[in-house]
Amino acid sequence: MxxxxxxxxxxxxxxGLLDSLSHYPEPVPLKFLTADTGLHAxxxxxxxxxxxxxxxxxRTDSGNYMLGTRLLQLGHRVKAGTDVRREARAVMEWLRDQVEESVNLTLREGDEVVYVERVTPARSxxxxxxxxxxxPLHVTAVGKLMLGEMDDESLENYASRTNLERYTRNTLTDLDGLKTEARSSVAQGYALDNEEAELGVGCIGVLIRDGSGKVVAGLSISAPIERRKEDWIPLVLEAGRRISARLGFTG
Amino acid sequence: MxxxxxxxxxxxxxxGLLDSLSHYPEPVPLKFLTADTGLHAxxxxxxxxxxxxxxxxxRTDSGNYMLGTRLLQLGHRVKAGTDVRREARAVMEWLRDQVEESVNLTLREGDEVVYVERVTPARSxxxxxxxxxxxPLHVTAVGKLMLGEMDDESLENYASRTNLERYTRNTLTDLDGLKTEARSSVAQGYALDNEEAELGVGCIGVLIRDGSGKVVAGLSISAPIERRKEDWIPLVLEAGRRISARLGFTG
DNA sequence: GAATCGTTTTCACAATATGAAAAATACTAC
DNA sequence: GTAGTATTTTTCATATTGTGAAAACGATTC
Incomplete structure (x- = not known):
């Protein structure tokens, strides 16, 4: 940790304690937490x-510890991407119902994307x-689009900062390959992730823009790779357009 | 504060700082926060x-402060009512679509209910x-049902502890009235809130139970009082039954 | 009923957080 | 442009605050 x-x-x-707590599915005794954090009891x-x-x-009746509802409250007041999240929700549900797969909304934060909203289908x-x-940006569909939006220098800086760490055998770990992929993804308006972050998982991602044309988020479908269909591309593009439109983008 | x-x-x-931060809709400069909290810059x-x-x-580019995404993460890991929340979501959406009004899920926490999940309709x-x-329990539909589940002594203790504070002219502030209302609500299986928490707002609430029959949450519709229809009662009851059933309750 | 293990309280001590002041930076107005 | 003002950031000496050892307490177990 x-x-x-x-x-x-x-x-x-x-x-550290909150972090440790967040890793347990059930309330835990003090003992566990001191073990995790190395703190004195x-x-x-x-x-x-x-x-x-x-x-x-x-605390539960038995005295065990768990995360409290105050965090729920604060979590819901987080402003990062508030507008996008609110506007995106309905469209995400629509897209989920079209393809019966998980749909995620991500924000960029430094060299990474953060998953901030998600809707899942009712299948096991x-x-x-x-x-x-x-x-990291280079292992996700949305992230690759964000990289593709950068100029050469920024992209190279990203590469040297992060070393393009490998996640799976499909991860793009060489600058040239990544650059080509990022550029062509931007050109076609969407990106694929072919098990580059996790084996067995494939994504289709697009960017979301606000009224000023600035990229504010990314939308993607994540599905088991064997179920993912390229037919969905127009749907994802459509969903992205709808959310961007709601944010005033007139592209 | x-x-x-x-x-x-x-x-x-x-x-205190997080709290202050959570009250602003937009990122704020340090100045505001020191003013709110009285802390030295x-x-x-x-x-x-x-x-x-x-x-x-x-921090924004301009150096202003806002709540961070870490809180989103922790908020989503809060275990309180995890099962209920997950199971309830789909049913809540169904109910919302039936009545085109906001549907809320609440947990009891001490002498209060906490709103932990909500779905809203697409109307202005x-x-x-x-x-x-x-x-507080005595001003909400769900809370009154929870009170109705208590024995006389607990209910009286609640009353003396909290003094049955008045929220609107409709709030039940006398023990006898509250007791009668709570008991009959439990008997009929649902409770109404007739502008008892907030003028103009009416609710219909039911309890959610888990496999052991224990009350684990409450479900309610909240609508502008003039739109609220008693016809919805069967729907709310049905939604409550469905969620309870998913949690293993066999009535 | 003794022993073991985990939790909670107490307390003397020093490491830690504090805030005054100074330095740096960002605004405003002239 | 420049002077002036407000705000943010850094530094640093100080005592306040958080620390952890140890002891008290409370469950379980043997």
């Missing part, structure tokens, strides 16, 4: 008590992205 | 820097509950 360290120790520790206890008082953590085998999770 | 105070000062302050700055490093806060005038917001 990587632990970001800042100028304020308690905060680092508190965040009394220290962890004290911090958790404070977090509990603020509703960031809740489906692709599920965790809200808030991240992936 | 009430500020819960715990054994750990920095945490209180950090939470350098102190607020330092704490915000730490929160930013952890993704709890983000509609009731919107903020996810994470709270209301």
């Amino acid at each position: 990587k632990n970001t360290t800042t100028a304020i120790q308690v905060l680092d520790r508190a965040v 009394s220290t962890a206890f004290r911090i958790l008590a404070a977090l509990t008082a603020h509703g960031f953590v809740e 085998i489906r692709v599920e992205q965790v809200i808030g999770s991240r992936a | 009430k500020n819960t105070t715990t054994a750990i000062q920095v945490l209180d302050r950090a939470v 350098s102190t607020a700055f330092r704490i915000l820097a730490a929160l930013t490093a952890h993704g709890f806060v983000e 005038i509609r009731v919107e509950q903020v996810i994470g917001s709270r209301a």
Whole structure:
């Protein structure tokens, strides 16, 4: 567990505890948390008590710890991409119903995309992205489009910063290949991800633009690779156009 | 701004900053936050820097502060009512489409209900509950049902603890009236809220139970009072039954 | 009923967060 | 343009605050 360290120790520790908590599907005893974080029991206890008082953590009757509803509240007040998320929701549901696959909305954040909204179909085998999770630009359909929007220099900087880490055998790890792919994706208006982030998963992604023409998000279908159909491309393009239109884009 | 105070000062302050941040619809400059929280500029700055490093806060290009996507992530990992929320979603959408009004899912937390999930109709005038917001039991339809499930003593304790605070002229503020209403609501299987929490807003609520028969949540329609129809009662009951059934309740 | 394990409280200590002040940066107005 | 003002950021000496050892408490288990 990587632990970001800042100028304020308690905060680092508190965040570490929340982080640890978020990894458990069930409420956990103090013991587990001290084990994860390496904190002294009394220290962890004290911090958790404070977090509990603020509703960031809740305790079960048995005294176990879990994330608190205050986080739900704050999560819903996050402004990043508020407009896009609100406007996108209905269209995402429409697209999901057309193809019966998971549809995700992503925001760019630095060298990564963050999954901020998702709708899933009612079938037992489906692709599920965790809200808030991240992936580097070069391994996702939407990310490749974002890279394709950059000028050569920025793209090269991205490559040297991140080293184009390999995720699967299909990941584009050489600058030239990536550049070609990114450019042609932008040219055709959509990008594919052929198991480049995860084996077995294929995506079709497009960019979302706001009234000023700026790229504000990405929309993609994620499906088991053998179910993914290129026929869906027009649908994804259409969905992207609709969301962009709602945001005032007149492209 | 009430500020819960715990054994750990920095945490209180950090939470205060997040809280302040959550009240603004747009990114704000440091100035505003120091004004809200009363913190010294350098102190607020330092704490915000730490929160930013952890993704709890983000800064715009102009240097203004806003809540960060890390909160989205943690919010989605909150376990409270996870099962119910997941199972309820589809049924809530169905109900929303039947009546074209907002549908809310609430959890009980102490003497209050917390709104944890919501779907809204595509009409311009509609009731919107903020996810994470709270209301005392005696002013909501679902809450009255929860009160009706208690024994006399617990109900009386609730009344004396909370003083049955008045929200509108329709709020039930006397123990006897509340008791009668709560009991009969439970008997009929649903409760109405006739502008008891907010003037102009009417609700129809039912309880959700899990496999063990325990009440785990509440479901309600919230509509402008003049649009609310008693015809909807069977639909809400049906939706409640469906969700409970998904959780293994066999009535 | 003793022993073991986990949680909670207490408390003396020093490491940590603090805020005054200074430096840097961004605005405004003239 | 320049002077002036407001805001953000860095620095640093200080004492306040968070720390963790140890002890008290509470469950379980043997």
